[in-house]
Amino acid sequence: MRIEPEAIDKLKREVDLVALVQAHGVSLKKRGQSWVGVCPFHDDNTPSFTVNLRTNLYHCFGCPQGDNGGNAISFLMKKKGLSFPQAFEELTSAKRRPSKESQKQKTVEDQRAKNRRQKLLGRVVNYYRRCFDEKPATREYLAARGIHDNAAIEAYGAGYCDGSLLTIAPDDPEVLGDLKALGVLTESGRELFSGCVVFPLLDETKTPVGLYGRRLQDGEVNHLYLPGPRRGLVNRSGAAGKVVLCESILDALTLSCHGIQSIPCYGVDGFSDEHVSLLNRKQVTEVIVAFDGDEAGRRGSDAVARQLREGNIATRVCDLPDGQDINSLVVKDGIDKVSEILGFKPIATKPSEATQSSPEATVATYEQTSYGFVLRRANRIYEVKASISSPRITWRTSRQRAIRRSPSRTGAVISESSLPTCKPWGSKPPTTYAASMLRISSTCSVGSRPRLACP
Numbered sequence: 001m002r003i004e005p006e007a008i009d010k011l012k013r014e015v016d017l018v019a020l021v022q023a024h025g026v027s028l029k030k031r032g033q034s035w036v037g038v039c040p041f042h043d044d045n046t047p048s049f050t051v052n053l054r055t056n057l058y059h060c061f062g063c064p065q066g067d068n069g070g071n072a073i074s075f076l077m078k079k080k081g082l083s084f085p086q087a088f089e090e091l092t093s094a095k096r097r098p099s100k101e102s103q104k105q106k107t108v109e110d111q112r113a114k115n116r117r118q119k120l121l122g123r124v125v126n127y128y129r130r131c132f133d134e135k136p137a138t139r140e141y142l143a144a145r146g147i148h149d150n151a152a153i154e155a156y157g158a159g160y161c162d163g164s165l166l167t168i169a170p171d172d173p174e175v176l177g178d179l180k181a182l183g184v185l186t187e188s189g190r191e192l193f194s195g196c197v198v199f200p201l202l203d204e205t206k207t208p209v210g211l212y213g214r215r216l217q218d219g220e221v222n223h224l225y226l227p228g229p230r231r232g233l234v235n236r237s238g239a240a241g242k243v244v245l246c247e248s249i250l251d252a253l254t255l256s257c258h259g260i261q262s263i264p265c266y267g268v269d270g271f272s273d274e275h276v277s278l279l280n281r282k283q284v285t286e287v288i289v290a291f292d293g294d295e296a297g298r299r300g301s302d303a304v305a306r307q308l309r310e311g312n313i314a315t316r317v318c319d320l321p322d323g324q325d326i327n328s329l330v331v332k333d334g335i336d337k338v339s340e341i342l343g344f345k346p347i348a349t350k351p352s353e354a355t356q357s358s359p360e361a362t363v364a365t366y367e368q369t370s371y372g373f374v375l376r377r378a379n380r381i382y383e384v385k386a387s388i389s390s391p392r393i394t395w396r397t398s399r400q401r402a403i404r405r406s407p408s409r410t411g412a413v414i415s416e417s418s419l420p421t422c423k424p425w426g427s428k429p430p431t432t433y434a435a436s437m438l439r440i441s442s443t444c445s446v447g448s449r450p451r452l453a454c455p
């Protein structure tokens with residue numbers, strides 16, 4: 001039987017060589033663009049056997065020259081002593097029905113990559129949040145649209161992408177590959193949200209699973225999302241009591257600034273099962289759908305209202321004046337007029353949890369990160385970063401010692417100038433540090449300056 005050369009090339013290209021090698025008892029570890037392991041063909045003490053992901057070829061640095069590398073077909077011929085047609089046939093039929101073993105291996109790998117990327121997205125979100133505070137233009141942009149309540153802005157997790165992510169990301173092909181897989185970087189390596197104010201979309205555990213970006217300078221496309229199916233919501237805590245469902249994040253944020261409970265959709269067609277399940281779970285009493293005053297908005301709000309009513313959620317559609325959205329209306333007519341349209345009493349004070357000035361507002365929140373911790377108070381964010389290799393480690397060890405020495409005294413005073421900074425990607429999470437800081441975590445109390453109370 002003659003085998004077509006094209007079929008051979010196709011098979012060589014398409015067989016998962018890593019999975020094939022692993023299925024034949026060779027354990028491989030990922031290193032950059034390659035997978036490395038102990039060679040099955042010679043007496044190997046050091047891992048000399050590599051599989052290159054790009055070329056889909058293997059190579060051994062210990063085997064005799066001329067017989068030290070090849071493709072999937074030659075690997076199988078050598079490993080099992082098969083002829084070329086036998087190896088070809090075996091691989092072709094294996095490709096038709098993937099073995100349970102390689103399926104399982106693939107599932108494990110996929111899960112691992114998914115977890116890794118999820119963590120990475122969390123770091124990107126943290127970085128964007130930091131950039132937000134360093135770039136006055138973002139606050140100016142929001143202020144120009146009538147959004148200036150810092151607590152609400154923070155509750156929405158607002159960030160800014162200034163295009164500098166790669167200057168702080170490690171030069172590691174895996175990280176770059178993951179950023180592209182997430183869509184944070186485009187195929188050409190550019191940051192997708194460059195020049196955008198960004199908001200994280202959170203899952204039920206408040207983990208970022210998506211991103212929305214709004215360009216500061218209007219361009220061809222002003223609303224951006226990570227590619228792939230849309231997941232996660234913004235401002236989950238806005239679902240309580242009587243809720244306004246807005247068409248966009250900036251609309252909802254506008255209302256949140258004035259103490260009106262609201263959650264956003266992602267455009268007229270952006271109402272999802274996640275919204276329904278959140279509204280059901282939080283047992284909201286009424287949903288007021290307030291999409292834009294245009295044809296698409298009206299069509300969208302009718303569809304959403306139908307869906308809500310089918311789910312037995314009390315729903316009212318609020319028809320906005322022609323050409324207006326919630327944000328433009330608040331800017332033009334003021335919140336009193338808009339709350340009247342929405343059927344809320346005019347808001348004298350700001351009773352929402354995001355904006356209230358109760359004692360909690362003067363208490364800092366503390367959040368452990370993989371590289372240190374973040375302390376937030378009002379509109380200030382104190383982010384402490386440390387890596388094992390950083391010389392600035394002295395700051396934290398001396399603090400730790402100070403805390404240990406006098407456990408009854410109020411702990412370290414943190415001021416912006418005393419904060420050490422380094423890349424958010426430390427070499428490894430500083431574990432002893434993390435453990436020590438965790439004990440301090442929930443008792444952050446704040447005096448005139450933020451203080452970390454002792455455990």
Ligand SMILES: [Zn+2]
Pocket residue numbers: 039040041042044048049060061062063
């Ligand atoms: Zn070898």
